[in-house]
Amino acid sequence: MDIVELYNEIEGVPYTPFDSGKQLFNFVVEKKFKNCLELGFAHGVSSCYIAAALDELGDGHLTSVDLQNVERHPSIETLLDKTNLARYVDVYREKTSYNWFLKKMIEAQTNNNMCEPLYDFCFIDGAKNWTIDGFAFFLVDKLLKPDGWILFDDYDWTYASINETVTDGVNHRDLGDDELNTPHIELIFKLLILQHPNYSNFTIYNNNWLFAQKTTQPNTQPIQVVHKTSFLNILNTVGRKFYKTYVKSPPIH
Numbered sequence: 624m625d626i627v628e629l630y631n632e633i634e635g636v637p638y639t640p641f642d643s644g645k646q647l648f649n650f651v652v653e654k655k656f657k658n659c660l661e662l663g664f665a666h667g668v669s670s671c672y673i674a675a676a677l678d679e680l681g682d683g684h685l686t687s688v689d690l691q692n693v694e695r696h697p698s699i700e701t702l703l704d705k706t707n708l709a710r711y712v713d714v715y716r717e718k719t720s721y722n723w724f725l726k727k728m729i730e731a732q733t734n735n736n737m738c739e740p741l742y743d744f745c746f747i748d749g750a751k752n753w754t755i756d757g758f759a760f761f762l763v764d765k766l767l768k769p770d771g772w773i774l775f776d777d778y779d780w781t782y783a784s785i786n787e788t789v790t791d792g793v794n795h796r797d798l799g800d801d802e803l804n805t806p807h808i809e810l811i812f813k814l815l816i817l818q819h820p821n822y823s824n825f826t827i828y829n830n831n832w833l834f835a836q837k838t839t840q841p842n843t844q845p846i847q848v849v850h851k852t853s854f855l856n857i858l859n860t861v862g863r864k865f866y867k868t869y870v871k872s873p874p875i876h
């Protein structure tokens with residue numbers, strides 16, 4: 624599916640902005656991923672970008688997991704139907720966490736005490752929490768094929784940065800000052816992923832996305848840190864009204 628057509632169908636729905644969606648789309652197409660996993664789909668915007676990339680490749684599958692008790696309007700099912708991409712995606716909702724879904728997948732993939740990996744790519748855009756996502760990393764690792772990729776969103780996100788008292792069931796008042804003010808995904812990167820013998824090719828993009836590849840060799844490459852301010856990012860800051868009025872379709876670079 625054409626990415627501009629997709630954008631026109633999902634415009635205004637949170638959370639993935641067009642620029643990031645395009646990057647996600649290009650990444651999946653470029654790497655030719657076949658079996659993708661997404662932890663945290665919300666309304667399904669990022670799911671649509673991944674599914675559109677699979678459509679572009681002509682093959683592939685996405686499994687998307689979120690929480691059961693969070694109702695979203697529009698729902699992921701609505702967006703997938705609207706964009707005609709539903710055939711690429713299986714949607715799962717778990718009562719407590721995607722970590723329970725991962726437990727079930729590890730069980731299903733276990734034979735003779737060995738877990739057979741099945742995913743080429745996992746996009747983790749969920750809790751942003753040390754305990755939940757630190758554990759999710761190790762669970763995903765068991766299910767990720769050699770040479771597969773992990774992409775974490777919210778690299779620099781902190782509990783203190785938002786004007787809420789509860790985030791995804793975590794009460795901010797239960798957290799210590801350092802837990803409130805430290806970006807948990809950055810900790811997961813520096814203390815778990817970077818130190819893991821089987822991960823390398825790290826890129827931190829706009830202090831927001833963290834890419835890491837599962838490799839058989841320990842990391843020898845420097846960490847790439849990319850800062851890019853795009854036309855659309857500026858427009859997002861200046862105001863989408865201007866964008867809607869004066870720009871007919873999103874610029875593609």
Ligand SMILES: C[S@@+](CC[C@H](N)C(=O)[O-])C[C@H]1O[C@@H](n2cnc3c(N)ncnc32)[C@H](O)[C@@H]1O
Nearest residue numbers: 638639663665668669689690720721748749750
């Ligand atoms: C920022 S939203 C995801 C946005 C989506 N990937 C996109 O860009 O369109 C984060 C989602 O993670 C989900 N979530 C948070 N913690 C979770 C957990 N432990 N298990 C499953 N889903 C979780 C939330 O319900 C929420 O829908």
